[in-house]
Amino acid sequence: MTRDFISNKKQVFDRWAPSYDWLLPSVFYQTVHKRLLEHVDLPPQPKVLDLGCGTGRLLDRLAAKFADLRGTGLDLSPEMLRVARQKNRHHPRLIYIEGKAESLPFADGQFNAVFNSISFLHYLEPKQVMSEVARVLSPGGRFYLVDTSLKSKAESQLTLAGLGKIRFYSPQERESLGASAGLVCAGHYYLLGPVLLTIFTKPPLS
Numbered sequence: 001m002t003r004d005f006i007s008n009k010k011q012v013f014d015r016w017a018p019s020y021d022w023l024l025p026s027v028f029y030q031t032v033h034k035r036l037l038e039h040v041d042l043p044p045q046p047k048v049l050d051l052g053c054g055t056g057r058l059l060d061r062l063a064a065k066f067a068d069l070r071g072t073g074l075d076l077s078p079e080m081l082r083v084a085r086q087k088n089r090h091h092p093r094l095i096y097i098e099g100k101a102e103s104l105p106f107a108d109g110q111f112n113a114v115f116n117s118i119s120f121l122h123y124l125e126p127k128q129v130m131s132e133v134a135r136v137l138s139p140g141g142r143f144y145l146v147d148t149s150l151k152s153k154a155e156s157q158l159t160l161a162g163l164g165k166i167r168f169y170s171p172q173e174r175e176s177l178g179a180s181a182g183l184v185c186a187g188h189y190y191l192l193g194p195v196l197l198t199i200f201t202k203p204p205l206s
């Protein structure tokens with residue numbers, strides 16, 4: 001079931017990749033990225049991961065703003081990654097690799113920040129992804145989770161033609177998912193309509 005689910009998502013995004021950066025939704029994503037940046041706080045020489053990086057637009061923006069940042073984009077879709085690599089103005093500071101959010105191919109504590117923009121809604125195993133994010137974050141690191149958040153529970157799970165099954169999480173559900181992985185919620189910020197940024201921190205070592 002998990003394998004079919006993931007392979008369907010891969011097909012959806014492979015098909016979408018060539019037009020992803022010029023279709024109307026991209027204007028929406030770019031606005032979300034711009035507003036997200038206003039909340040980003042990184043240490044010197046940060047190492048960051050963009051989970052579900054798509055065509056790499058968010059990492060490109062982060063690398064332009066933080067000159068000493070090194071970033072890894074991970075995505076399920078080889079076609080999204082192909083576009084991201086073609087447009088990569090910051091190689092070798094930015095690299096792109098194929099993988100699944102549910103089992104990250106990284107050592108523990110490797111990143112100062114993890115970003116996840118409009119991708120969490122696609123995950124079949126959100127708890128597993130949260131625990132992987134917590135694992136790869138360094139102590140004191142931050143997780144920036146950006147996704148649509150609906151208030152009504154009735155609308156929280158949908159099957160959309162072309163996108164498959166998706167799921168939205170309320171601010172409280174996000175907090176408890178984070179807590180189950182040992183992450184502490186530092187705040188919620190609406191970026192655009194129902195698109196909500198939740199910032200989590202991994203507690204520093206005492």
Ligand SMILES: C[S@@+](CC[C@H](N)C(=O)[O-])C[C@H]1O[C@@H](n2cnc3c(N)ncnc32)[C@H](O)[C@@H]1O
Pocket residue numbers: 006009010013029051052053054055057058074075076077080099100101102116117118119122123
């Ligand atoms: C709507 S796009 C968002 C892309 C980018 N983050 C942005 O803000 O423009 C969602 C991305 O999540 C990726 N994705 C979905 N499920 C995934 C999973 N389980 N593991 C890794 N990537 C996944 C898709 O391949 C797609 O590129």
